[in-house]
């Protein structure tokens with residue numbers, strides 16, 4: 110699989126998989142969208158496993174947007190290899206546990222629950238990425 114480059118102007122409504130379109134991975138202020146095909150496959154698996162709407166809150170990020178949202182300088186979002194998302198009516202822990210079965214030995218999985226420590230979050234969310242090594246965190 111590989112990283113594809115799309116144009117929001119040209120490809121916005123292009124269907125990448127049964128549930129996802131190019132525009133869902135776009136970045137404010139950028140026509141270009143970089144996107145790893147494998148990331149779409151992973152999200153589609155998660156979507157089908159839970160059978161509930163899956164909302165992507167951040168996909169590809171330009172360096173400027175990544176800095177504006179406080180992302181790490183080595184963020185996988187800059188490469189089109191990461192997505193932050195939440196699944197309706199499904200706890201972050203359940204989504205992350207299923208993602209773990211899809212990426213048992215590699216990739217990034219970050220848990221961002223809405224809990225007592227993070228009560229101001231509108232929703233919790235999960236970050237997944239397709240990096241070669243294995244990385245896990247909870248924030």
Ligand SMILES: [Zn+2]
Pocket residue numbers: 167186191192193236237
């Ligand atoms: Zn992320």
